[in-house]
Amino acid sequence: MADNTGNGQKTNGLPRIGFYICHCGSNIAGIIDVVAVAKFAETLPGVVVSREYKYMCSDPGQELIAQDIKEHKLERIVVASCSPNLHEETFRKAAQKGGLNPFYFQMVNIREHASWVHENKAAATLKAKDLCRAAIYRVRLHKALEKRRVPVNPDVLVVGGGIAGIHAALTLANAGKKVTLVEREATIGGHMAMFDKTFPTLDCAACILTPKMSAVKSHPNITLWTYSEVEKVDGYVGSYEVTVKRKPRYIKEDLCVGCMECIEACVFKEAKVPDAFNQGLSKRRPIYIDFPQATPKVVVIDPATCINVKTGKCKKTCVEACDRDAIDFTQKEEKVQLKVGTIVLATGFKPFDPKKSPHYGYGKYPGVFTALEIERLVNASGPTSGEVLTRDGRHPKAVGIIHCVGSRDEKTNKWCSRVCCMYSLKLAHLIKEHSGAEVYNFYIDMRAPGKAYEEFYEKLLSEGVHFIRGRVAEVTDWAMTKEEEGKLVLRVEDTLAGFVRRVPVDMVVLATGLVPQSDAGDVRRVFNIGCGKEGFFQERHPKLAPVNTFTDGVFIAGACQAPKDIPDTVAQAGAAAAEALALVDAGFVELEPNTSYVLEEECCGCKNCIPLCPYTAISFDETKKKADINEVLCKGCGVCAAACPSGSIVQNLFEDAEIYSEIEGVLAR
């Protein structure tokens, strides 16, 4: 270690700067002449200590900074090493340990920005010098800043009552936190409640889900609001104010016990309304309950079809039938306010609409079904009590399952929906078991990367299910032979055998992919989070922050983030709950001080900044006629500071003077 300390240079009133350059083993020193850079830095005005060291991030490296601050009365620190993403916090702490405000520090990234991206040693060294000079010029202007702490409300909001929301809510509630679970349907359970079995274990979905649903209902720490939607979210991490719209179900939830006598008593003797829970394969009455284990087990009246709600003229036989007086037609939509500190979003997915792939004939041929319809058909409490029947009531002798409908497809969605291969195998097994039909799987690739998934595929291969590798071109009823008459024919190039097949079947199952909810765009705006181009919610980091979002205190779990199966969803829900818990149990959040503020006297009130803030942190004070930035909401992106036409917004750590001096420094060669 060359000791370049104590050069005796007078600083002429400039702050006394300590400069440190890291070898990072050979990561930096292999390309950049670190000794030369250190000697160069020593010549710059204000630098009183200049050192190079093997690993600045090591304990001795940090200690060196702290020691020098005391010994040489350093007022500013510059470390040239790796990315601030990695070690900015480390060196700020080292500066603080030495008694300096941690923001009297500037980091220079000469690894990612120089040594790793250049081969010419001399040029890389020159570039490193320029970058270091920029930091030294800039750090002189740094100001002492303080991190602020804001308290975190311990209550949590979970949005979405599918398996992700259920699991997150239970985890949080079991940890003693008060949770409000908001679900827009009349019952929780989500898509999982519609499934018959789960792959690869063939566990009955209801058997493993319903205990968790009842646990949610009975948990003392969980408030369950079904038939409700979050309409508005104000505030910031630790202190969100949420407005929830509670739709009238015309039933007093606390009185209804779910005996369902009102349903039997409805003036509609015959059920006429397509049952959404059964994918429209059966009918229900205007007063109904989705399924026997619906939670809460409370009926609901559909305002679109109930005669009394629509016209007020009905005999109200349902009211007579209810001996608990639970039916209440006077209910109105309510807006309820809620204060929480953190939010877990688990709003799930929507199956791909197969009508967007018209060559598969969904909606045209009655023999074509979606996978979710088959889930209901094979379910014992489904519309056919578990019998696999075509829409005209026939037992199919041959069934074709088409994989990747609305997935891995240039024309619709490019992504792999991850679950369809496996659920297709499951449905193949169940269809064969329930109907004895020949089952053909048409797949592009078989994707079975989960625990025991490949083994499940092996099992299906041995069960006599047929596998044909190829993307089905079309489903048609145009028969070319006598055998094909009255059948649906799948035309497909068998890419293993190398010729085009025509496979006649009685029933076609479309393994539809997973797509974002239709209103995912609105939802993400309500919660102020981002989404990818396909519309799934954007995580903060694809690897290292998969359940965090760019809005602090808002976490995402399950298929709203990307298609995933139940085990992954549950794991993510647990992770989201844990992230929320970490915030709640810390009790406060520390805010980075690189926020913007308005110079109140100078602001002319032109409102230019207000629509630009991606975090809605800026509001207009109508009495003062000035812009006002909520420091807690501000993420320090700098958009407002750049866009303020009169320069009346300042961003800490990125003040114009600091940026200009950095530019001057980099160009001063």
Add this chain to the structure above:
Amino acid sequence: MSEKPKVAFYWCAACGGCDEAVVDLAEGILDVVAAVDIVLWPVAMDFKKADIEARPDKSILVSFINGSIRSSEQVEWVRLLRKKSQLVISFGTCAGGGGIPALANEFSREEILKYVYETCPSNVNESKVRPGPTPVAHNGDGSALTLPELHEQVRSLDQVVAVDYYLPGCPPTPKIIAAAVGALLSGKMPPPGTVLSPDKALCDECRRKDSKPADLSLAEFKRPHQMHIDPEKCLLAQGLLCMGGSTRSGCEALCPEGNMPCTGCFGPTSRVRDKGAKVVSAILSNIAADEPEAIDKILDTFPDPVGTLYRYGFSKAMLRRKQDD
């Protein structure tokens, strides 16, 4: 001779409007004349360079200099006045930031001279004579003519000599001139370097401010002659490139009052280093489109970017000037 303070007015590369602005003080000028001795005012009074050269250094209380600096003669004059004056006040936007003449920095000197003396269609100059410091034989009687040298660059006054105060505007308004003169004579001047006008943007003084929506979502930029301008509504909201938000106040929103957008003659606030860059960030962040093609379409309606954004301050822009190849 009286012992009244001595005051000089001088003009450099300017249109004369700044001198007119002094006259616009109307009866107020009588108070000024009563309080001071004017020792130089080329537009109105007959003094020679020798008169100023003969004065002792610092004997003039204040020189008000307007116009930008682009010739050797102007440099000589402002250096002389600096030497003889206690205070130099940059008067008007040309002295302050280069003004309209500084838009010449968009072209090289050679391009300008070539066009003006050779290729301009209204010229007849077969021998391609160009005036300058080198004596040129006059066509008629054989006598030699010299003219001051034209510089490569149009500069603001403070890029040539030290300036104590700035009066912004094209021209400065009677109100801010009177306020400056009053402060000067009473000895109540702010710290040196100050621009003698409020350091707040013009929207603050504009009565249309309340009609400005928070979200402009500009879909098109319009020019005043292309439309009927609503006399009440925020001009920016009407699609006109009003510079009020980025321009120093003090003029009492004269142009918006006259139903025309602010063109920015009072220059930026003290907090803005490059006005054009600032306006680009400010206004363009408010255009309605997201896709590159749609953005380009809107930008196509943005008239003369440099001339619009740097109309009065191109000498101070970070873009600097065009160089000869």
